[in-house]
Amino acid sequence: MRRHRITGLLGAIALAAGTLAAAGPAHGLPRADPPPAEFGTDWHDPLTAAPAVPRPATRSCEVTLAQAQFRDFTPYRGDYAPPTGCGAADWAAVVLRLEGKVKGRQYDRLGHLSLGGVEILRTSTPQPSPDGITWSVEKDVTRYRDTLARPQPVEMLIGNVVNDTYTGVIDVTVTLTFYAAGGSTPAPDTPDRVLPLTTPVITTPRNTERLLAEVYATGSGGGCEEYWYMTTPAGAPYSCTADGGPHREVRVLVDGRLAGIAAPFPTVWTGGWSNPFLWYVTPGPRAFDVQPIRYDLTPYAALLNDGRPHRIEVTVAGLSAGQSGWSTPTNLLVWQDEARQVVTGALTRYEESAPSGHSRWTPAGPGEQHRVDTGGDHRLTVAGYLNTSRGRVATTVARSVHHTSVHRWTEGESRDALTATWTDRESVTRGPTTTRTDRTYTMDGETTLGAGDRLRTALTLGDRAETVTLRGGRTVDVSRLDDRYTGDATYTANVPRDQRHAVATTSARHRLYGSQAPGGCYDRTVTTVQGTVTVDRRHC
Numbered sequence: 158m159r160r161h162r163i164t165g166l167l168g169a170i171a172l173a174a175g176t177l178a179a180a181g182p183a184h185g186l187p188r189a190d191p192p193p194a195e196f197g198t199d200w201h202d203p204l205t206a207a208p209a210v211p212r213p214a215t216r217s218c219e220v221t222l223a224q225a226q227f228r229d230f231t232p233y234r235g236d237y238a239p240p241t242g243c244g245a246a247d248w249a250a251v252v253l254r255l256e257g258k259v260k261g262r263q264y265d266r267l268g269h270l271s272l273g274g275v276e277i278l279r280t281s282t283p284q285p286s287p288d289g290i291t292w293s294v295e296k297d298v299t300r301y302r303d304t305l306a307r308p309q310p311v312e313m314l315i316g317n318v319v320n321d322t323y324t325g326v327i328d329v330t331v332t333l334t335f336y337a338a339g340g341s342t343p344a345p346d347t348p349d350r351v352l353p354l355t356t357p358v359i360t361t362p363r364n365t366e367r368l369l370a371e372v373y374a375t376g377s378g379g380g381c382e383e384y385w386y387m388t389t390p391a392g393a394p395y396s397c398t399a400d401g402g403p404h405r406e407v408r409v410l411v412d413g414r415l416a417g418i419a420a421p422f423p424t425v426w427t428g429g430w431s432n433p434f435l436w437y438v439t440p441g442p443r444a445f446d447v448q449p450i451r452y453d454l455t456p457y458a459a460l461l462n463d464g465r466p467h468r469i470e471v472t473v474a475g476l477s478a479g480q481s482g483w484s485t486p487t488n489l490l491v492w493q494d495e496a497r498q499v500v501t502g503a504l505t506r507y508e509e510s511a512p513s514g515h516s517r518w519t520p521a522g523p524g525e526q527h528r529v530d531t532g533g534d535h536r537l538t539v540a541g542y543l544n545t546s547r548g549r550v551a552t553t554v555a556r557s558v559h560h561t562s563v564h565r566w567t568e569g570e571s572r573d574a575l576t577a578t579w580t581d582r583e584s585v586t587r588g589p590t591t592t593r594t595d596r597t598y599t600m601d602g603e604t605t606l607g608a609g610d611r612l613r614t615a616l617t618l619g620d621r622a623e624t625v626t627l628r629g630g631r632t633v634d635v636s637r638l639d640d641r642y643t644g645d646a647t648y649t650a651n652v653p654r655d656q657r658h659a660v661a662t663t664s665a666r667h668r669l670y671g672s673q674a675p676g677g678c679y680d681r682t683v684t685t686v687q688g689t690v691t692v693d694r695r696h697c
Contacts, residue, residue, distance in 0.1 A: 192689035196648075196659040199288035200688025201438045205445065206667035206681040207640070208674070210252050210295045216337040218243040222253070223270065223313045223331040232314040237272060239306055243337040246306035247344040250336045253278060253296045255329055260289025263325025265427040265436075267377050268315030269486070270331060274353035275304045276486040278331075279373040279447035282315060283427050283440065285325045286688075287654075294445045298333070300490065302347040305333070354487035357470045363499045365458045366545050367492035367587075371449035372471050374407045374421050374485045382482025385475075386423045386600065387564060387575055389529045393518045395566060399477065402516025403577075404533040404560055406474040407485065409452050411460070412467055415509060417452030418537050420558040420581040421473075423600055425618060431604050432614035432661075434646035438685045439665040442620040442640045449488075453585050455552040456541030459502030475514055475533075496546035506540035506553070514560075526565040526572065533560040553586045574603035590628050597621045606650065613647040624671075636671035662686050 218240035225233035239246070255270075255278070263285050270278040277298050283290060298305070315327050338344040348369075350362060361368070376382040381397035388399040409417035424443055427436035436444070461467055471485040494500050514533035521527040540553040562577035581596040602616030619641050626634040646661035662685070669679040680696035 192686040192691060194660075194687070196434060196437075196657075196661070196687050199286045200290075201685065201690050202290050203283040203292040203438055203440060203445075204683065204690075205440060206665040206683045208667070208669065208679045208681070210297045211250070211675060212252060212334070213249045213336045213342045215249055215339060215342050216243055218335045218337075220333045220335070221330065222272075222333050223311055223329070225313060225329060227266075227268075227315040227317045227327040227329070228319040230314065230316040232312050235311040236308065237311050238308045240335050243335040246302055247338050248299065248302065248305075248335050249338040249342045249344055250297065251299045251302070251305060252334045252336075253298045253331065254334065255280065255294040255331045256291070257282065257293070257327060257329040258289065258291040259283075259285040259325040259327050261285060261287060261324030261326075263317070263323055263327070265433075266315050266317050266327060267375065267426070268313065269373070270311070270313040271353070271486075272301070272311055273304050273307075273309035274355050275301060275351050275488055276353070276373055277301055277304075279375065279449075279486070280315075281424075281426050281440075281444050281447070282327055283445075284433050284437065286437070292445070296446055299345060300347050301351055302344075303349060303351045305335075348490040349493040350489075350491040352489040352491060354469060354471075354489060357468045358466045359469055359489070360464070360466045361458075361461045361489065362491060362493050363462045363464050364494045364497045365462055365491050366455075366494040366500050366543055366550070368454045368458050368461070369490040370409055370417065370452045370454055370469070370487055371490065372407060372409070372419075372452070372485050372487045373447055373449045374471075374473070374483065375424065375447055376405070376421070376483050380482050382476070382480075383426070384429070385421075385482070386562065386577055387573075389527075389564065390516045390518050393527065393529060394568070395527070396570060399475070399480075401475055401477075401514060402529060402531050403562060403564070404475045404514035404516065404531055406512070406514065406533070406535060406558060407450055408472050408474055409454065410468070410470045410472065411454065411457045413470075414507075415537060416454055416457055416469075416539065417554075418535050418556055418558055419450045419452065420560065420579040420596070420598065421450070422448070422620070423577070423579065423598055423618075425600075425616075430602060430614045430616055431612065432646045432648070434648055434659045434661040435614060435616065435644040435663060437661075437688050438690065439642065439644075439663045439683055441618050441642050453552070453554045454489075455543075455587070456504055456506075456539045456554060458500070458543055459541055460504060462500055462502075464499075474512065494545050500543050500545055502541055502543035502549075504539065504541040505551075506538065508536075508538040510534070510536040521568065526567050529562075529564040531560065531562045531564070531577075534558070550588050551586075554583070556581070556583045558582075571606040572603065573605075576601045590626065592624065592626045594622060594624045610650040610652070611647055612650045613645070615645045616643070618642040624673075634672050636673040637669070638673075639666075639668040641666050660687055664692075
């Protein structure tokens with residue numbers, strides 16, 4: 158996956174042959190020695206500041222889900238069977254772990270893993286050092302209990318190219334660890350059914366009482382949509398254009414009617430912003446664990462419970478008709494009313510604002526920069542009720558998305574800068590309980606190509622969210638996330654690796670407070686200099 162242009166650099170720069178000038182640090186824990194003056198042939202293994210997935214202190218069973226070496230675009234296929242020693246299906250937790258290794262030269266690659274057609278992991282890979290790196294990704298997959306409870310076919314793909322130039326073979330092993338429920342560690346509430354949306358037409362169970370959709374939406378594929386947030390309106394003198402500019406919105410439609418809206422997360426992969434030195438150790442937020450967008454479709458359950466096939470589709474607004482570049486695999490998470498064969502109800506409210514998504518290009522004057530100002534807003538409120546075995550339950554879902562960005566660049570793109578903010582506010586009221594989630598994504602960076610072909614990228618990324626749960630009007634739960642990345646990297650472009658003289662400082666800080674944090678508080682900072690971890694501090 159490559160950044161479009163600062164004069165077509167990345168293909169020649171990120172993977173050019175040769176050796177770097179100085180030896181880097183060994184893998185493992187950071188050593189006490191000062192960091193090298195510039196990058197060497199090795200650096201610290203990739204790591205994130207995020208917390209480990211919680212694991213109950215109960216009996217556990219491990220299953221190997223996939224073991225493969227990816228050299229091309231041939232998927233790994235295998236068979237899965239649930240373990241027999243940790244319960245039939247009522248597990249306290251199930252944790253997926255991917256362990257990978259790669260060495261030589263290679264781009265970052267996008268990968269996915271599905272079980273019985275249900276996507277359970279979407280990920281990307283770090284770019285390797287000549288001496289080789291290892292990394293790992295963990296994810297809680299307990300919510301896929303329905304799928305995990307039965308034998309299933311496994312499919313995994315990390316599309317790759319290996320030849321005389323791109324030498325890195327991506328070697329991965331994926332395991333599932335099951336933790337038995339019991340005593341003070343009960344099985345959590347999970348969907349009764351998990352249905353992959355492999356075609357737009359689907360029939361859901363007639364006794365559905367709660368329905369969520371999760372969409373693993375990514376702009377990818379090596380084209381401009383991989384960097385959709387930097388595209389400019391058609392006609393602007395920039396290397397990546399889109400008819401309407403960079404505004405995107407991921408929508409779910411039920412029988413052609415809008416049922417959910419969301420702001421896509423602006424993922425920066427580990428080759429992003431023309432500077433792989435930013436990401437060798439600390440990737441940007443969500444780059445290794447692509448989190449799905451969730452939509453509460455419960456107000457539409459009464460319509461879907463009629464036993465007939467219905468169309469559930471995912472579209473990306475702002476993308477020109479027929480244009481590729483986005484992937485939107487979708488799962489439906491279904492909770493059923495065991496005491497009813499059919500749950501009836503109705504959709505009672507539907508309010509939508511006129512969606513706005515616009516960009517204005519201001520051409521550069523003499524000695525000035527081109528500028529694109531983009532904005533977008535959209536609001537949707539839907540409500541309905543269901544006649545469950547416990548009585549009538551009403552659900553109201555309100556969501557609003559907002560996007561602003563300013564993109565500036567010079568002729569030839571030797572200076573290229575973006576400042577952008579996306580907000581996604583959601584409120585779901587189900588019976589007496591209301592859950593409000595406010596999400597904010599930020600991106601502020603600039604790449605410059607200066608004297609002597611020295612290319613510098615300075616970039617800050619933010620992923621913030623606050624979730625508040627109220628019951629009967631009283632706050633019963635609060636959780637706050639603040640995941641921030643800051644990096645500054647410089648190297649000489651258009652030269653062999655041993656002449657790049659690359660330097661970089663990065664900092665990743667992941668803060669989590671409230672019920673979702675271990676012990677109520679998690680705060681970790683990881684700082685690197687020239688690929689050496691200089692700070693790994695926990696503040697709670």
